[in-house]
Every structure is written in structure tokens, then in C-alpha cells.
Amino acid sequence: MPHDLPKAYDPTAIEDHWAEYWVRENLFAQPTPTGDLDKARAQQFSILLPPPNVTGNLHMGHMFEHTESDILIRWHRMRGNRVLWIPGTDHAGIATQMLVERQIVSEGATRQQMGREAFVERVWKWREHYGGNILNQMKRLGASVDWSREYFTMNERLSVAVREAFVKLYEQGLIYRGAYIVNWCPRCQTAISDLEVVYDEHKGHLWEIRYPVHGDDGRETGEFLTIATTRPETMLGDVAVAIHPEDERYTHLHGKKLRLPLMNREIPIVLDDYVSREFGTGAVKVTPAHDPNDFAIGERHHLPSINVMDATATINEHGGPYAGLDRYAARKRIIEDLEAQGLLAGVKDHVHNVGHCDRCKTIVEPRLSTQWFVKIQPLADKAIAAVKPDADGKKAIRITPEQYEKVYLEWMGNIHDWCISRQLWWGHRIPAWHCATCHKITVARQDPAACAHCGSDQITQETDVLDTWFSSGLLPVSVFGWPNIAGHQSSRAPSSRFLSGARVGDQDAVTPSARADFDTFYPTSLLVTGFDILFFWVARMIMLGCWFSSDVPMADGSPRPLAESVPFREVYIHALVRDANREKMSKTKGNVVDPIEIVKQYGTDAVRFTLASMASPGTDIAFNVARTEGYRAFANKIWNAARFLFMNVDRAAEIGIAVDPSVLGAMPIEAPDAPLEVRWIVSELHATAAKVNQSLAAYRFDEAASTIYQFFWGSFCDWYLEIVKLRLDFSETADKFATQAALTTLVSVFEAALRLLSPFMPFLTEEIWHALYDGNPPKKSIALWKFPEGNPSAMNGAARMQMIYLQFVVGGIRETRKDRGVPERLTVEAQVLGVANNQPTNLIEENKKWMEKLSSSTITETTQRDDRLNWRSVGPTDIAIIYEARIDVSAERERLTRDIAKYEKGLAAAERQLGNQGFLSKAPAHVVEGLKKQESETRTLLEKARETMRALPAG
């Protein structure tokens, strides 16, 4: 009998084993459904794992997100749903390219020297060896995902979807190419989207520069127009100066021209409402190639654009004498030169926000360049409709917590076209070909041999790749096989042979891309993610998902409504994990808590429980190991409860008593004649299960966790286990039937509680559960067994009230013993006055045995207070203990004084309320009744306390 659990709970000893077992046995795979798809669809519960970067390592935020998802997934799985949780990684264009580039540089080479093809090959190699470490970490932490469906955003299947999506949008006129101001990272040497720019407050300067005014004859009049700028180097590309049309200071300059200092170019003064008269000097230099607002002014006034910087933000040939200088070297030189020429009117300190590259933190340079964009409004319209309540108040996508719905809608309502091209090498290459003959563009599902417009074979493929989020935004459709879904465009979808960027043969783990997957699992049930990628990813998935899936008919051939086009029905936005001091964890601060390290120390289960118990919505999590220590103790507690169980099961076996395993796996139901503690604990179990289910449905992981904690420790261990010890009588004279009944309840309640805890602490519960079944479990894992459902009719209010009453009595005796200084192990006689109203008269008598044990006393019931004793009121009754040692009169007096004050205060408050006519007439009856009852109870307690005080001996 393998019931010999080691004495101390050692998570490391069990966790590796089960983690490996779950993966090896492929326990959480969800095969493509066959047969009744309607049924499968009705039962499905699915989550798409937000793909971590392939370069990533697991941090606390991941672990938190995975814990929440895993709890929900395990919960639904145990409730009998057809559960699917799909893992994968993101190719992470910039991040991965940066990482491999750094490697190459450390070897003394550059990617440019290598060439594109060799570089991409190198990235694939890197990925093979080091990529996806984070998934291995997830395996160790027991995330119950379907590993057979693991995806990678650059794999063939997903690349097919990317290409189809691009081509389709292009055909629909929703992708265009053009020269616009974009955020440019000079280090990454690529365009980045607005979202990828992070702003930092920066103490800079506002330089005031004097531009000489020209007369009509083209000569300087001696007058100057002074402009203000924070980026003087961009003046090299100035094509005008703008002033407000109604600015009276400058009315006389309307229509005049200026000399652009340093470049000595003549530029016009233009009138534009955009200019603020209050800021700076009221005159703005206009540099359309380096500022989005200036670009807009340039458009309005038909001004040329002069791009003065190259891809590395070095001044180019349009920068005259400054060509070849870095932007900041140029700035310095320009200021010096202006000063030398007397054109620098002033310098002011100026705090402003400076944009940095989200990836490498380099200061972003707005720069004119030719890029590909998605015309986003039509997609955004659908994405708004998907989240807003419809005419019936229904929402196709429900966002929790609700406050984020507003944030989402506001962002979506003010959305700008999405720059999707990146000047990188690692990513999905844009399927567009430029014709050298007619200069037109051919966009195609299959690589073209000739220009679609003039037939020329002088075509070359676009070198840009797509924004990483373009492919991850398609995941909800692409993981289920879109566009290669039977009956949908299969003939038109690109074949893998023609894919660019993706590598043929680098297959995902096998997944049959049949329609059945799409029909069953799309839309997915839920997305669990952080606020930080609400716009990056969540919004894009909604836009792209709604857009592309709406063309896929429903399984029965009917058109797909919006509610079925959405990529997921619910979004749960979790909190952020911070360090114990509420600081954001970051590598530079060095306060990153490595979950794997913590897990090694305390066990995965304890860390999971910590995260779950702190996961209340709305507030960030300050991760504190002190709490984890507490939950490791909780795990240890359960471990030891299990040891206690096994010890007794084994002892019972020795005298031929066995627990019938068939009673396990269900919710215990009490027999009406069972002892009180049985009726009580079974009732508590049902109440706990009901509460946990209810909390999980509302994403209240904290509530669910504390409910289980309270049940397991507070009810099961502290009371039930202590009571049941007395029922487990293995002696010759024992009533074997009663012992067996007690043992059966003990084991079945414990087993059910294990299942309740399992989603939170999968390792510990798996270990104990297997031991409980003695190597013959009904399933391969507790995770595949049944989750306890609480049955309201099994909740026994009377048993609960009786138990609470007896706990009061036991507590009262313990309290009194302490106050009287009774030695811990000395048994004393305790008298209990009567029995409270509404309780069975033989209640104490029937439960006396365990009450005496738990209070180290012998209990006598009496109907008369013996005034020679020192009585104490506890809850609804009075208690006295017989102990000859001297009472510490002053301590007793102090305690009573405190009590009396408390009662007086409470009584006064209650009396005031009850004397209030408004209260009596307006408050609901049960509140008034409750208060009256409380008032009379308090009055009794007060009187008793005063009496006891009077009876105290002097001194």
C-alpha cells in the first residue's frame, strides 16, 4: 500500500514528476471533434494563449496570466466541457531580429554583410536551438494546454493566413502604400506604429531662431521673424514658416518670404490656423518631412517635403554642410553656427515629451517614408459594433472589468490608419511585387512570374515585412485553419510552395485543419490578457477576426452574424504584477522576481495560490513572498491531513475495515442520523463548492481561493478532523460500522475537497489523489475527473447553527482557561448554563465527548448559576470553570471593564436607533428585528458582565 507520504511536504519532489507526466501522456490534448459538431460546439470552452515572444523568458506576469487561465481551463475541463487551450509563440519581428543581430555583432560581423537570406536562415537556426524556452517553463509549471496544437506565427499554416489576409485587404482597397510621416527608429532602422512609441518626459530646450525677412525684391529687409523649436536640426528641411492668420503681430508679413538661415534658401510665410499664438513666438517652422503636423501644413499649402536624414538619423545630402553628422551632432553645430551668425534669439528650458522606440528605447525620429498602411475605419466600425451593446442590449464581446470597455471604444473611435510595413528582415514578407517596366504593383496569393499590369518579367518583391501584430492579430482564425477551411476559398488560398518568409517544412505539431475545428471552437470563449496589449493585440484580433470570419458561413451554410464573427466572446483583463514595493518589475531596476526561482523555493502550487488569492480585479498585485510562504504552509497542511487520512485508512484495513472506492468522485450526502459533525462538514462542503463555482464564474479568483482555504483549514482541519479522531475507534470493542461510516465520510469529503482545490494546486492534489486511489484511479489525472458542484438542498442550516453554537461553547471554555491561567494540559471541569434557545436539548450531551477533548475539560450542564463560581458569557450562554488557582483579579477587572465599555457603546447605539421613529418606519422588518435581538442580547451580556465585576473579590 503506497500510503507512505513523506512527513514533510516537499513540492520539488512531486512537481517535476507530474509536470512531465501530464505532457508525456498528452492529457490535455483536445482532438478535432468528429460526429455531432453541434454538441461539441455547445460544450466547448476555449482559450487562445497570448503568444509570448519566441525570445522570451517567463516572468511573473506570464505566470499570473497562465495561472488564471489554467484555473479556468481546469475548472471547465472538470465540469465536463470540451476544453481547448492553445499554446504558441510569436516570431516577434523586432525583438528577435535585435537579439540575433547582437549575436552576430559579437562575432564581429553585421547582418548587412551576411545578406538577407543567410540572416533569416540564422534566425531560424537560433529559434530551433533557443526559441520557445518559455513554453518549456510553462510545461514545468503545469499549464494544461494542448501541446499537440502548439503554433508559431511564422509557420507555414499561419503564414498562409497572413498572406490571404493581406491580399484580400488589398483587393478590397483597404491596403495602400504611400509616403507619409511615420515614427522611425534610427537604431532598428524601421518604421514603427504609433503604439510602439513610448513617451517620456524630457528636460530639453526651446531654441528661438531668427529668420531674416525678405522684401519684395528678394533682399533682406533687416527684419526677422523669430521661430521656436525643440529640434533645431530639422530646420535644414524647412520649407516655410507658419503664422496664425489673425495674429496681429505679424499681419504686415503676410505674403512675405524669409531666408532660411544656414541653408540660405528662400521660403514662404504661410497662414495656418494650426499655429497657436500663445506658444513660443507664434511662428512655427514647417518641416513636412520630419513632423506630422508640419506634414499636414505642407499638404494644405502644397509645400514640398525635404527629407534631411537617412535611416540612421544621420544628416543626408539635403542637409548641406551638415551632411554626414548624426542628428545630435548636427544640432550642436547648428546652434553654434546660428549663434555665431547672431541668429539665435534665445534658449529656454523646456520640458516636453520625447518618443522612444518601445523595443530599444532609442529616441524616435518622425520621418517621411514610403510605407504600407491598412485603411482601418471599415474594420474599426465592425470592431466597435462587436463591443457596443446592440438594440437588445447584448454584446458580442463582453469585456471584464467593464471599465476597459470604455477605454477600448474610445481608442477604436479615434483610430488612425495602421502602418503595417517594417524595414526588417525577420517577418512575413509583404506579397507585393514592383514592376521595373510600368512601376505598378502586383499583389498576389501566389508568387507571380510577371507584372499583372504590363506582363513584364522585370519584377522584384517588396523588401518590407509585416508588423508582427498583423500575424498575431489573425491568430483566432488562423489557428483553426483559416483560410484553408473546407468549403471556403480553398481553391484560392495560396499554396505553401509560394510563401515568402515562412519556411516550408517547418511544421507545427500536427493539427488537422479541418472545418470541424473552426466550426467548433470559433469564436473562442475567452481571452485572458493584460491591459498592455489591449490595443496592440486585442483590438487587432477583434478587427481582423470580425472582418475575415464574417465571410465564413456557419456550419449549416447560413451567413455568419456578428456575434459569431468575433474572435472571442469574453475578454478578461488581468492586473499587473509588481514587486513587493508596488514598483513595476524591470530588468534595469533589478527587481524582477523570477517565478522559476520562487517556484523552486516554495513550489508551483504555493505560487499559483498566491497569485490567485491576490487576483482581485482592478488593483495591481504587489507580489510578496511572505504570502507565498503562507500558502506553502497551506499546502503542507493539506499534505499532513492526507497523511492523517492514510494512517487511519491503513489502520482500518488491518482490522478489515475498508472504504469503498465507489463512494468517491461524487459529492457526499449526509445521512439524517449521522453525527452532527458529519451533517455539518458535508453541508459546509456543498456551500464551499457552490461559492467557488460562483466566484470562478465571475473571475473572482481571490474569493474562490480564500473560500477553499477557509474550508480546508478552518472547517475541515481545525474542527472536523479533530472531532473525527474520536470516531475512528479501531479497538476490539469498537462499533465497526460506526468507524467505517466515519472513515468513509472523512475520505469522501477530503477527496471532494481535493478536486475543489485541484485547479488551484494541481500538483499537490494530483499526488494525493493518486495515493488515495492506491494506484487505481478512475482517470489518469484528477484534472480529468469531476469538479464538485454544491447542491443547495444539501446545505443544512440547522446543523450549521448547532455547530456554530458548540464552537462558541468550546471557544468560551478555552478563552476562560487562558484567562484563568489554567496550565495547558490540565483538564478542568466546566459548567455550561442551560442550552440556548432553539437548540435541541440534548445537543451538548450528544457532542460532549469531542467538545471536552477540544476544550480540555469535563463539561457539566447546569440550569442554575452557582454564584461561587466565576461565570463568563460567551455568545448565547454562560460558562464557568472550576479551578482553584487564584484569579488574576486585576487582569479580570481590566477585561471586564473593556467588555462593559464595548457593550455599553453597542447598547447605546442600538437604543438610539430603535428610538428613532424614522428607522422603525422605514427600515425593512428584518433589520429592525435583528437590531432588537442584538439590543436584548447586548443588554444581557452587559448585565452579566457587571454582575461578574461586582462578584470579583477586592484587590
Place this chain on the structure above:
RNA sequence: GGGCGGUUAGCUCAGUUGGUUAGAGCGCCUGCCUUACAAGCAGGAAGUCGGGGGUUCGAGUCCCUCACUGCCCACCA
């Protein structure tokens, strides 16, 4: 500039539609190695619920206002 959170015990956090004397864990104090568990058991101390005002019979909870704090969006050079 606009918006959204947070402020409850020494610490970290709960607290349903307003309703009886505001809870938990950790920490702290006291006593116990009681054969499941010292990662434990039993008992205890500790909060004018950020300040002010209002609504109400009744406010931690609703409204106004102020303070502190965190985040998001915008990006007037």
C-alpha cells in the same frame, strides 16, 4: 490637456443592490514539541475605513469637493 483606478489593522488585501458591533493572511504578544502538521495548536492586542461637506432613519459603501498616489490616451512647435 483629457480620461480611468487606488487610499480600510504595522504590512498585503477582502468588504455584494447602503442595513445589526468592519474581516482575512502575514507580522506582533502570551502559552503549548497535544503521535496529521512547530510550515503546527490555542488564546490575545491592534482600524475615528485619506481630509472636509452633503443625501439618508442609517454611509467603508451613494453624491460633491480637496489631498496624495498609480496608470492610460493626446503630443503646441
